[in-house]
Amino acid sequence: xxxxxxxxxxxxxxxxxxxxxxxxxxxxxxxxxxxxxxxxxxxxxxxxxxxxxxxxxxxxxxxxxxxxxxxxxxxxxxxxxxxxxxxxxxxxxxxxxxxxxxxxxxxxxxxxxxxxxxxx
Numbered sequence: 876x877x878x879x880x881x882x883x884x885x886x887x888x889x890x891x892x893x894x895x896x897x898x899x900x901x902x903x904x905x906x907x908x909x910x911x912x913x914x915x916x917x918x919x920x921x922x923x924x925x926x927x928x929x930x931x932x933x934x935x936x937x938x939x940x941x942x943x944x945x946x947x948x949x950x951x952x953x954x955x956x957x958x959x960x961x962x963x964x965x966x967x968x969x970x971x972x973x974x975x976x977x978x979x980x981x982x983x984x985x986x987x988x989x990x991x992x993x994x995x
Contacts, residue, residue: 884935885919891934893934894931895964896955897928897955900930900953905925908951909921909923911951917938918944919933941968
């Protein structure tokens with residue numbers, strides 16, 4: 876996929892797909908919850924599976940992080956599921972997201988110079 880197939884500002888190099896089990900999502904808050912998440916800069920796609928109570932998120936970690944998305948989820952009376960597996964996944968996602976963001980900013984350098992050249 877190219878960057879043209881994503882929403883504005885979303886780069887494929889820092890794009891991640893996450894899924895989290897939620898609690899407190901019902902017919903009253905589902906539509907507004909999804910709408911508010913989609914409005915966040917850096918979000919590419921949001922879908923919710925009502926049967927499994929799982930939200931699927933695609934976002935650019937250089938613009939937004941999982942904590943920002945969780946704030947919007949909590950604002951609408953929902954939250955991530957309170958089980959150990961979801962807890963592990965959230966922490967793992969946060970670690971990997973930060974790693975991707977840091978690596979995207981890193982400027983690589985090479986110390987393998989041709990003998991006899993000066994470094995500036």
